Amino acid sequence: MMLSKLSIAKIWLALLGLAFLVSCSDSPEKISFSGKTMGTTYSVTVYSKDPRHNKEEIQKKVDIVLKRVNAQMSTYDPESELSQFNQFKSTQPMVISRDLERVVNRGLEIAEETEGALDITVGPLVNLWGFGPQARPEKEPSEEELNAVREKTGYQKLRVENHQLIKDNPELYVDLSTIAKGYGVDRVAHLLDQLRIKQYLVEIGGEVIAKGGKPDEALWRLAIEKPVSTERAVQRVVQFKDGALATSGDYRNYYEEDGKRYSHIIDPVTGAPVQHNLVSTSVYAEDTMSADAYATALFVMGTEKAKSFAKKHNMAVMLIYKTDDGFEEYMSEAFKPLLAEQ
Ligand code: ADP
Ligand code: MG
Numbered sequence: 334m335m336l337s338k339l340s341i342a343k344i345w346l347a348l349l350g351l352a353f354l355v356s357c358s359d360s361p362e363k364i365s366f367s368g369k370t371m372g373t374t375y376s377v378t379v380y381s382k383d384p385r386h387n388k389e390e391i392q393k394k395v396d397i398v399l400k401r402v403n404a405q406m407s408t409y410d411p412e413s414e415l416s417q418f419n420q421f422k423s424t425q426p427m428v429i430s431r432d433l434e435r436v437v438n439r440g441l442e443i444a445e446e447t448e449g450a451l452d453i454t455v456g457p458l459v460n461l462w463g464f465g466p467q468a469r470p471e472k473e474p475s476e477e478e479l480n481a482v483r484e485k486t487g488y489q490k491l492r493v494e495n496h497q498l499i500k501d502n503p504e505l506y507v508d509l510s511t512i513a514k515g516y517g518v519d520r521v522a523h524l525l526d527q528l529r530i531k532q533y534l535v536e537i538g539g540e541v542i543a544k545g546g547k548p549d550e551a552l553w554r555l556a557i558e559k560p561v562s563t564e565r566a567v568q569r570v571v572q573f574k575d576g577a578l579a580t581s582g583d584y585r586n587y588y589e590e591d592g593k594r595y596s597h598i599i600d601p602v603t604g605a606p607v608q609h610n611l612v613s614t615s616v617y618a619e620d621t622m623s624a625d626a627y628a629t630a631l632f633v634m635g636t637e638k639a640k641s642f643a644k645k646h647n648m649a650v651m652l653i654y655k656t657d658d659g660f661e662e663y664m665s666e667a668f669k670p671l672l673a674e675q
Contacts, residue, residue: 361548362386363378363379366388371403371407371513371538373538377395379533381532399521399537401520402513408509426495426499429493429498431496437507439512443630444488447630447634449601450601450629457486462605484502485504486505486506486601491505512626514621516625525544540577540625546575553573556569556570557615560660569651576619577617577623582614583607613652614628614631614632614650615650617667630642643667649671650663650668
């Protein structure tokens with residue numbers, strides 16, 4: 334018997350329907366890749382059912398985004414936009430990109446909010462203590478050296494006006510190390526949103542953003558490290574569907590001289606590396622740039638101030654601090670629901 338045109342069409346529709354069903358019941362493909370950026374590593378994991386999402390294509394785009402952030406904000410690249418501003422020894426305004434403007438503005442906002450604990454102009458002090466692009470000092474800087482360098486610092490000497498960046502002291506030097514990684518993560522997340530990827534995890538040097546959870550309603554799980562430099566061990570596991578998590582600490586990035594420990598985080602009040610019993614701060618927030626900046630600011634504050642800041646602003650924060658007999662944890666009320674069974 335000959336099939337009528339109509340029934341052929343019906344068969345086609347049925348087949349198409351079947352194909353659609355098959356493709357829908359397919360579990361999403363997991364795509365993971367990693368690379369290098371900002372003097373550290375990055376990694377990306379996405380889940381997608383869309384066959385147009387292929388690893389090489391996505392990675393190529395991610396690399397372009399990260400190169401761009403580097404070209405704007407790296408202090409290790411003398412050609413970067415930020416380096417050009419730092420080399421521009423003038424109080425005249427300089428036109429900057431919208432990205433740089435956004436990051437500087439957020440840095441200044443959080444500086445105000447934290448009463449200067451976060452200060453994106455501490456660069457000369459970071460270099461003086463041997464943590465910047467320059468080499469480590471032979472010995473502790475003298476009082477005079479310290480004071481001379483402090484003259485050139487202070488976030489109040491930096492302004493953004495009409496998409497222009499202005500410094501009141503021509504020697505001012507802007508260091509975005511503490512928020513640029515977080516911003517890079519947010520830019521990659523934005524790219525993945527544009528590519529219509531609904532479930533992903535992006536990480537640069539330990540600063541992370543997650544979106545959409547994992548397939549089958551599972552949450553993203555992340556480990557907060559134990560604050561020891563000798564091994565990589567897990568202190569706590571947290572889980573969430575959406576959000577950013579950043580950790581600041583001096584257990585990996587420090588040096589010791591004459592039995593004294595020098596952290597790479599500077600207390601802008603003293604002009605010297607922080608000295609207190611706080612060893613690690615983790616902040617969960619909506620965006621990674623903020624989480625990154627607050628983690629550093631809380632670290633500068635020290636345990637007691639950090640606790641009250643977290644309480645006052647209802648922030649999701651976990652602190653690890655040293656006591657006479659080991660380490661202790663503090664978790665803010667907003668942080669507790671993130672804890673996973675270990
Ligand atoms: P990490 O995440 O690698 O531990 P952070 O994000 O905490 O590092 O940033 C550390 C860097 O920030 C330092 O290397 C220094 O360049 C800069 N920095 C140090 N102290 C401060 C501060 N008080 N405010 C802003 N930036 C700082
Ligand atoms: Mg950080």
